[in-house]
Amino acid sequence: MRSNSEEIWRRVEEKRERFFELSDRVWGMPELNYAEHRSAAAHAEALEAEGFRVTRGVAGIPTAVMGEAGEGGPVVAILGEYDALPGLSQEAGVAEHRPVEPNGHGHGCGHNLLGSASLLAAAAVKDWLAARGIQGRVRYYGCPAEEGGSAKGFMVRDGAFDDVDIAICWHPAAFSGVNKPHSLACLEMDFSFTGRSSHAAAAPHLGRSALDAVELMNVGVNYMREHMPSDARIHYALQDAGGIAPNVVQGRARVRYLIRSLTMAEVLALQARVRKVAQGAALMTETSVTDRVLSADAELVGNDPLEQAMEENFLRLGPPRFDAADKAFAHAIQATLTPAEIDSAYRRVGLAPIPGEVLAERLVPLSAPAPSGVGSTDVGTVSWKVPTVQARGATHAIGTPGHSWQIVAQGKTPAAHKGLEHVAKVMAGTAADALSDPALLARARADHAARTAGMPEVFPIPKEVPPPFDMAAGG
Numbered sequence: 467m468r469s470n471s472e473e474i475w476r477r478v479e480e481k482r483e484r485f486f487e488l489s490d491r492v493w494g495m496p497e498l499n500y501a502e503h504r505s506a507a508a509h510a511e512a513l514e515a516e517g518f519r520v521t522r523g524v525a526g527i528p529t530a531v532m533g534e535a536g537e538g539g540p541v542v543a544i545l546g547e548y549d550a551l552p553g554l555s556q557e558a559g560v561a562e563h564r565p566v567e568p569n570g571h572g573h574g575c576g577h578n579l580l581g582s583a584s585l586l587a588a589a590a591v592k593d594w595l596a597a598r599g600i601q602g603r604v605r606y607y608g609c610p611a612e613e614g615g616s617a618k619g620f621m622v623r624d625g626a627f628d629d630v631d632i633a634i635c636w637h638p639a640a641f642s643g644v645n646k647p648h649s650l651a652c653l654e655m656d657f658s659f660t661g662r663s664s665h666a667a668a669a670p671h672l673g674r675s676a677l678d679a680v681e682l683m684n685v686g687v688n689y690m691r692e693h694m695p696s697d698a699r700i701h702y703a704l705q706d707a708g709g710i711a712p713n714v715v716q717g718r719a720r721v722r723y724l725i726r727s728l729t730m731a732e733v734l735a736l737q738a739r740v741r742k743v744a745q746g747a748a749l750m751t752e753t754s755v756t757d758r759v760l761s762a763d764a765e766l767v768g769n770d771p772l773e774q775a776m777e778e779n780f781l782r783l784g785p786p787r788f789d790a791a792d793k794a795f796a797h798a799i800q801a802t803l804t805p806a807e808i809d810s811a812y813r814r815v816g817l818a819p820i821p822g823e824v825l826a827e828r829l830v831p832l833s834a835p836a837p838s839g840v841g842s843t844d845v846g847t848v849s850w851k852v853p854t855v856q857a858r859g860a861t862h863a864i865g866t867p868g869h870s871w872q873i874v875a876q877g878k879t880p881a882a883h884k885g886l887e888h889v890a891k892v893m894a895g896t897a898a899d900a901l902s903d904p905a906l907l908a909r910a911r912a913d914h915a916a917r918t919a920g921m922p923e924v925f926p927i928p929k930e931v932p933p934p935f936d937m938a939a940g941g
Contacts, residue, residue: 470594470902471782471895477590478891485589485890486883488512489582493558493877496550496571496578498938499615502529505548509581509608516589518606525624527617527933531608532626533585535592539601540907542897543627543852544588545635545845546581547612550574556874561798563871572874576638579861579877581608583636583886587893594898602901605630609844611937614654614724616761618844619926620933627851632772632900632910635845636857636889638873638882640811640864642785643830644776645856647768647849650697650726651733651926652842654760656705657683657744661753663717673715677708679751680719686743687723694736698727722760726842730764730926760934762926764846767917771909772855772896777832779895786860786888788825792881796824796863799872808865814839825881826860841868847926850918853910855896859889 488508495504506522506529513520518533555570556563566572573579588606595602607626611617621627637645659680664673687700694700701724708716723740727733741757748755788796800808812819816835817828848854862876862885876882900906 470898471779474590474594474894474898475783475891477593478586478887478894481586481589482887484512485582485586486886488585489578489883489886490878492548492578492581493573496573498552498571499549499611499613500527500529500617500933500935501938502549502610506531506608506610509546509548509585512585513606516592518592524607525621525626527610527620529610530617530621533588533606534603536595536603537601539603540631540901541603541605541629542591542900543605543607543630543633544584544591544893544897545607545609545618545633545848546584547577547609548581549577549610549613549615551613551869554869554871554874556871558875558878559795560875561795561802572871573877574869574871574873575613576861576873576877577612579638579882579886580636583859583890584893586886586890587897590890590894591897591901595901600901604897612844614761615934615937616763616844616847616927617933619761619763619847622847622851623925623927623929627848630852631907633848633852633854634893634896635854636859636893638861638885639858640860640862640866641815641817641826641830641858642860642888643780643834643858644773644832645858646836647766648836648840649766649846650699650728650840650842651730651763651765651846652724652726653733653737653762653926654722654724655737656720656722656758656760657755658720658757659718659748659753659755661715661717661751664715666713666715670715674752675715676719676753677716679747679753679755680704680721682750683721683744683747686747687740690739690743695727695732698732698736700725700736700740728765733762759928759931760937763842763844764850764926766843766846767849767854767914769853769855769910769913771906771913772853772900773832775899775906776855776857776892776896779892779899780829783888783891783895785827785829786884787827788881788884792879792884793824795879796881799863799876800824800865802872803865807867811865824863826864830858853914857889857892859885861885
């Protein structure tokens with residue numbers, strides 16, 4: 467496969483500048499879950515400019531887009547994202563907290579890079595297929611709302627991946643290497659309490675506080691923590707406190723819960739318990755409660771053949787390389803971090819620190835220990851449907867915490883562009899290997915079938931739940 471990879475890497479190099487520009491443009495217009503209208507349009511325009519056959523509104527989601535190239539043969543999907551996060555507005559290239567817009571949005575998870583590198587890889591594969599005359603198709607899936615919106619899950623449920631043979635994805639990180647297939651399944655839902663408003667001083671006995679119910683629910687869930695699996699996580703955030711006047715008994719209140727655990731079955735068991743706590747809080751306060759499931763992600767399913775193929779591409783390509791200016795800015799970013807944050811970055815990937823290392827010019831081997839402190843991703847739901855592999859690409863200073871202003875500050879740097887190009891080559895090379903080697907595809911399918919055989923099909927998102935298009939507005 468060496469010749470395939472080297473040829474396709476040249477095609478990535480030929481196209482990289484226009485995708486650096488796409489990444490920077492998306493960085494400059496950060497949009498939240500299901501509101502990524504300009505970002506999705508930019509990706510659709512880039513697909514059209516590259517000659518892909520473009521489908522907008524995939525799975526009925528206005529900000530989901532798909533581009534396909536090639537004819538017949540197996541289908542390789544390369545997944546991209548472009549949603550941002552609230553409250554992380556930040557100037558680019560500045561190693562101090564300096565918001566562009568107070569309380570504005572920002573690409574604090576690097577999804578501007580994620581979508582652009584994936585589209586770059588897909589574009590290179592498109593040209594490689596045409597030049598080689600190989601039967602096969604490459605698809606770029608522009609997937610919105612990864613940050614809690616589970617768009618890929620809705621796309622899977624709608625059949626968007628039914629004829630896909632393998633899926634490839636990546637995520638910005640401090641280190642480069644094959645992403646270990648470890649994540650937490652999760653489910654996000656709102657609990658809305660309704661009570662009765664009254665004058666808090668003149669007639670408190672006539673009121674029934676929905677805010678009290680939320681507070682009691684939170685206390686009850688906190689008491690659950692001693693009695694749930696050690697890898698489980700439960701988070702909550704108040705969405706509606708019912709008002710700002712302390713002299714009014716709040717007649718409404720709403721809290722959002724995010725429940726995580728190692729498997730979807732465990733998540734659903736915890737969900738049932740959380741619902742009971744909510745009902746108990748309503749009973750104690752003489753209020754009523756309703757709930758609404760917003761989104762959910764399954765845990766990742768690994769695939770040894772695809773992970774080994776991606777590892778071979780990493781090893782042939784070698785690690786990314788950064789220059790003195792890249793390292794100087796990364797050093798300035800590290801100066802804003804704590805020693806614990808930097809140490810944690812090494813611990814998560816199982817590597818020993820190197821004194822003075824600010825940007826990772828080495829690879830995390832596939833044999834490294836499984837990471838600790840993992841989160842959730844809607845790629846997990848895709849991985850239950852089709853064989854899936856993910857990369858990590860070094861795009862920021864070691865120790866930079868995810869979902870931080872420091873990530874946003876580094877999102878347009880030359881170092882980020884170098885990481886974007888590097889991981890695009892790895893994904894493109896992996897796709898080319900799969901499209902030119904039927905045996906690899908067969909091994910990937912067999913591995914996937916073996917891992918999912920006999921497992922209960924617990925689809926994370928109930929059939930009656932629509933995509934939460936109002937999520938960006940607070941649901």
